[in-house]
Amino acid sequence: MPSVDNTIGVIGGGQLALMLGEAAQTRGLTLAVQASKAEDPAASLAKDLVIAGSTDARATRELSTYCAGITFENEWVAVDALMPLERQGVQFTPSLASLVPLVNKLSQRRLLDDLLIPSPEWISLAELNPGSPSLPSGWTFPVMAKAAYGGYDGKGTRVVKDLNGLAQLLRNVDANEWLIEAWVSYEQELALVVSRDSKGRIRSLPLAETHQKNQVCDWVIAPAAVSQLVEATAYNIAASLLTKLSYVGVMTLEFFYGSSGLFVNEVAPRTHNSGHFSIEACSSSQFDQQLCIAAGLDVPNPDLIADGSLMVNLLGLSQDHAEPLEERLAKLRSMKELHLHWYGKDEIPGRKLGHVTTLLKGHSAAERAEIGQQMLQSIREIWPLPLNW
Numbered sequence: 202m203p204s205v206d207n208t209i210g211v212i213g214g215g216q217l218a219l220m221l222g223e224a225a226q227t228r229g230l231t232l233a234v235q236a237s238k239a240e241d242p243a244a245s246l247a248k249d250l251v252i253a254g255s256t257d258a259r260a261t262r263e264l265s266t267y268c269a270g271i272t273f274e275n276e277w278v279a280v281d282a283l284m285p286l287e288r289q290g291v292q293f294t295p296s297l298a299s300l301v302p303l304v305n306k307l308s309q310r311r312l313l314d315d316l317l318i319p320s321p322e323w324i325s326l327a328e329l330n331p332g333s334p335s336l337p338s339g340w341t342f343p344v345m346a347k348a349a350y351g352g353y354d355g356k357g358t359r360v361v362k363d364l365n366g367l368a369q370l371l372r373n374v375d376a377n378e379w380l381i382e383a384w385v386s387y388e389q390e391l392a393l394v395v396s397r398d399s400k401g402r403i404r405s406l407p408l409a410e411t412h413q414k415n416q417v418c419d420w421v422i423a424p425a426a427v428s429q430l431v432e433a434t435a436y437n438i439a440a441s442l443l444t445k446l447s448y449v450g451v452m453t454l455e456f457f458y459g460s461s462g463l464f465v466n467e468v469a470p471r472t473h474n475s476g477h478f479s480i481e482a483c484s485s486s487q488f489d490q491q492l493c494i495a496a497g498l499d500v501p502n503p504d505l506i507a508d509g510s511l512m513v514n515l516l517g518l519s520q521d522h523a524e525p526l527e528e529r530l531a532k533l534r535s536m537k538e539l540h541l542h543w544y545g546k547d548e549i550p551g552r553k554l555g556h557v558t559t560l561l562k563g564h565s566a567a568e569r570a571e572i573g574q575q576m577l578q579s580i581r582e583i584w585p586l587p588l589n590w
Contacts (some may be wrong), residue, residue, distance in 0.1 A: 208233050208248055209495050210264045212255050213274025214241030216544040216553065217472050217488075220480065221274070222246035224488035230496060233267035235260055242544045243274075258282035265291045272450065272495040276304045276470050277351055294495040295450035295470055302446070303470045306349045307380055313465055316445060318438055320465045321345075321457070322383040327376040334367045345382045346370055358416060385464060387457035391425050392475035393435045396451045396490040397443040398500045404490065405439065406483060406503050408432050411455070411475050414586060417551070418474045421512040422573050423482065424505065426566035427458065434463050442468065451491040474514070474553075479503060481540050481558045482510035509561035509569040513580050517552040522588055532583045533557060539580070550587050 207230050211218045214236025222232045222243050234247035237254050244250055249267040253260030256279040265271060270292035280297050287297050302308045313320045324337060326346065336344065344367075348357035361367050361381065370379070390413060394406040408431070409423035425432075439454050453473035455466040476487035485493075485501040493500045523529070526548055533541050543555040559576050563569040 205267060206269050207231065207496070208268040209492065210235070210268035210271035211243070211274055212261060212264070212271060212278055214238075214243040214247075215274055216242050216546075216555075218243035218274040219246065219544060220477075220486075220542070221272075221472070221488045221492060224486060224492045228489075228492065228496075228498070230492065233264055235264045242546065245545070256282070258286065262286055262291075270294055270495055270497075272491060273300075273471060275353075276300065278304065280304060295448055295452075299446040299448040299450075300470055303468055304350070306347055306352070306467070309468055310380065312442075312445075313468075316441060318442070318465055319462060321385045323380050325377070326371065326374070326379040326381055329367070329371065329376070329381075331368075331371045331376065334364065334371055336367075340383050343384055345384065347380055347382065348374070349378045349380065385457050385459075385466075386461070387459035387464075389425065389427070389458045390466070391427070391431075391435065391456040391458050391463075392421070392453060392473065393439055393456070394451065394453045394473055394476035394479070394487045394490075395436070395439040395443060396487075396494060396500065396503075397448050398494050399449050399497070401444075402500070403440050403443055404500065404502055405436055406476055406479050406487060407505050408435055409475050409478065417516070417553075418514055419586065420514065420577055421475050421478055422561075422570065423478050423510050423512075424566075426570065431458060431463060438463075438465065450494055451487055474556075477542070477556055478510040478512040478558050480542070482507050482560060507560040508563050509573070510558060511561055511573040511576055512556055512558045513577060514553055515555040515557065515584050516587055517546075517548045517550045517554050518585070518587055519550045520548070523585075529584050533580070536579070538576075 210233045212235045214234050219242040231248040233249040234243050235251045236244050251260045251264045255277050272294045302312045310323050343360050343362045346359040346361050351357050390411045392409050392411050397403050407424035409421050410425035411421050412419045451472050453469040457464045457466050472487045479486040483503040484506050485503040538559050540558045546554050561569040561572050
């Protein structure tokens with residue numbers, strides 16, 4: 202029987218926890234999972250399952266009895282409520298202190314400013330006069346509004362196009378829990394998944410280029426077609442952030458890159474959609490990195506083992522405008538060059554249901570991009586994006 206010593210607890214039962222569980226199986230480890238319901242993707246792999254929301258500290262106390270330490274699927278956790286558990290000896294990875302400035306986008310922005318890390322200009326929505334709102338001097342519409350907590354895949358964000366939209370936002374939300382950012386013009390969106398172990402050693406996946414549709418990740422290609430200077434700058438930004446926070450675990454940084462330089466868009470204290478390619482394309486995936494760090498194992502380098510990789514998300518489609526689900530899945534499985542990851546969710550339009558990854562051959566970025574576009578077209582002929590996207 203698996204013991205507590207080789208069991209890692211994870212708060213959250215979605216697809217990131219599922220893929221963490223798959224990584225655990227390859228290392229002979231098991232997961233104890235705190236999931237919102239028994240049908241969540243990771244529940245099927247759990248040695249022990251606690252049914253509760255991710256902010257339920259009492260459930261986390263129970264989870265801690267089944268495992269040697271606890272890690273997180275996402276940042277939607279009640280850090281303050283977990284502090285007593287940490288003081289009583291429960292091992293959280295990352296530590297709660299290192300999570301505090303990252304789980305709130307307002308404190309995250311302040312941290313980036315303190316470290317002189319370039320990010321879009323921003324102010325708290327509470328700084329505006331609700332009776333006569335106006336943008337800071339030099340700003341123009343549109344601007345991006347973001348909720349301090351809980352935003353993902355376009356949720357918790359709004360494009361504000363004019364003063365009427367700004368006034369409406371102020372009327373409809375708690376201004377203390379939102380920020381607005383100046384619009385950033387960019388040529389590429391990039392993402393870097395990094396890890397730092399308990400000895401302070403930092404490792405990095407290849408820098409990836411991400412492509413969004415309606416603020417949801419559509420596809421990712423790695424390595425990104427950028428200069429070594431951009432790669433080094435992204436790594437140095439990540440390393441400074443990890444070191445400042447004494448952060449132990451996996452972290453993802455999303456960037457805008459263009460003629461004005463490299464800007465941090467957001468920081469996620471966890472594994473990330475942009476790093477899924479690493480399961481097939483790297484010697485150690487982002488999930489293996491998280492697992493090894495949480496379990497106190499030696500952490501391998503996540504070296505690229507192919508020329509490149511393409512990852513494509515599979516979003517839920519309307520049954521009225523798509524082939525039956527099993528037919529789409531069968532067609533994808535028939536493409537031998539694809540690796541299909543299916544999360545086991547019910548199909549709801551726009552919902553992330555799975556992803557496919559293919560390894561790319563080609564020594565130049567241009568070669569890999571050409572092959573990647575051909576593969577993307579073939580995948581989208583089988584599994585298009587949802588209508589009206």
